[in-house]
Amino acid sequence: MLRLHANDPLDKDAMKILEDSKLFEITAEHLDKDELLKKMPEIEILVVRSATKVTSEVIDAGKKLKLIARAGVGLDNVDVEAAKRHNIMVRNTPGANAISVAELTFGLLLSLVRHIPRGTYGIKEGKWEKKELKGTEIFGKTIGLIGFGAIGREVAKRAIAFGMNVCAYDPFVKETEMEIELVSSLDSLFDKSDVISLHIPLTAETKHIVGEKEISAMKDGVIIINTSRGGTIDEQALYNGLVSGKVSGAALDVFEVEPPSDELRRKLIGLGNVICVPHVGASTTEGQKRVGLEMAKIIVEECKS
Numbered sequence: 185m186l187r188l189h190a191n192d193p194l195d196k197d198a199m200k201i202l203e204d205s206k207l208f209e210i211t212a213e214h215l216d217k218d219e220l221l222k223k224m225p226e227i228e229i230l231v232v233r234s235a236t237k238v239t240s241e242v243i244d245a246g247k248k249l250k251l252i253a254r255a256g257v258g259l260d261n262v263d264v265e266a267a268k269r270h271n272i273m274v275r276n277t278p279g280a281n282a283i284s285v286a287e288l289t290f291g292l293l294l295s296l297v298r299h300i301p302r303g304t305y306g307i308k309e310g311k312w313e314k315k316e317l318k319g320t321e322i323f324g325k326t327i328g329l330i331g332f333g334a335i336g337r338e339v340a341k342r343a344i345a346f347g348m349n350v351c352a353y354d355p356f357v358k359e360t361e362m363e364i365e366l367v368s369s370l371d372s373l374f375d376k377s378d379v380i381s382l383h384i385p386l387t388a389e390t391k392h393i394v395g396e397k398e399i400s401a402m403k404d405g406v407i408i409i410n411t412s413r414g415g416t417i418d419e420q421a422l423y424n425g426l427v428s429g430k431v432s433g434a435a436l437d438v439f440e441v442e443p444p445s446d447e448l449r450r451k452l453i454g455l456g457n458v459i460c461v462p463h464v465g466a467s468t469t470e471g472q473k474r475v476g477l478e479m480a481k482i483i484v485e486e487c488k489s
């Protein structure tokens with residue numbers, strides 16, 4: 185039996201698949217860094233979501249480690265290079281939570297342009313801000329997607345259904361059958377887009393892909409939505425853009441540091457034209473089930489052979 189430790193919770197049906205396979209001796213509890221380091225020497229399969237940071241230190245301590253299973257897409261919490269050096273497999277579940285993140289993207293966009301959070305708080309506080317809360321339609325507007333992978337494509341489908349024009353920048357995608365325009369540069373995307381939405385992994389190349397210079401190249405009054413990773417946007421540049429009015433609104437699911445610092449709460453998050461949620465893009469019943477089942481199948485498949 186292989187020793188499998190789930191350091192972040194996995195869907196219960198997924199756990200059942202793992203148990204029923206009879207391949208594993210399973211432990212499941214969240215250990216903090218020091219406790220995990222102590223346990224690593226005995227673990228052969230480590231299952232994580234985004235909370236556990238699988239650093240090179242953790243990987244070095246995994247003397248018997250064969251597989252790191254990341255239930256989800258982003259691998260920015262796993263030191264993939266360190267895993268490669270030790271010949272340890274890293275597997276994730278591409279696409280499994282794309283619908284959840286795409287739906288949240290539209291929830292955020294509509295909340296922003298129709299002032300849903302402010303309307304809610306206003307009424308709860310006894311205000312009736314009907315005149316102040318005039319919104320804008322998204323119909324006929326252009327949404328520019330940075331990254332056209334699984335989530336970008338799900339966002340595009342929904343944008344088309346809302347009557348939006350869609351353009352996308354993704355240097356690794358050369359063609360698509362969808363009715364969208366693939367542009368060859370970020371500048372071209374910035375030129376056309378009323379709304380910019382990020383759907384890229386966080387890597388050395390994409391860190392602060394949206395900064396001061398990029399924001400200044402966008403349309404006046406642009407809306408920025410980030411459901412990818414916090415580090416892809418320079419938060420100070422976004423703050424400056426929002427304060428100057430260049431950016432009319434921002435909706436954020438992700439932050440460079442999570443939970444965000446008090447300073448960020450006072451500045452960027454405190455602005456009236458910023459709405460946010462605490463990294464819940466993939467947190468739906470259906471998304472978590474899909475991710476969990478997919479992950480369990482992959483783990484069993486990898487370990488049978």
Ligand code: NAD
Nearest residue numbers: 257258331332333334335354356383384385411412465466
């Ligand atoms: P994906 O791998 O299917 O798509 C990512 C796309 O980004 C790829 O097509 C890739 O070619 C493109 N890309 C890479 N570098 C780029 C660059 N410099 N410029 C433009 N495009 C670039 O991944 P996905 O499932 O679409 O997820 C995208 C990201 O969303 C993930 O990496 C993750 O960070 C984030 N995510 C967030 C949540 C959440 O809870 N908010 C959940 C899932 C994923």
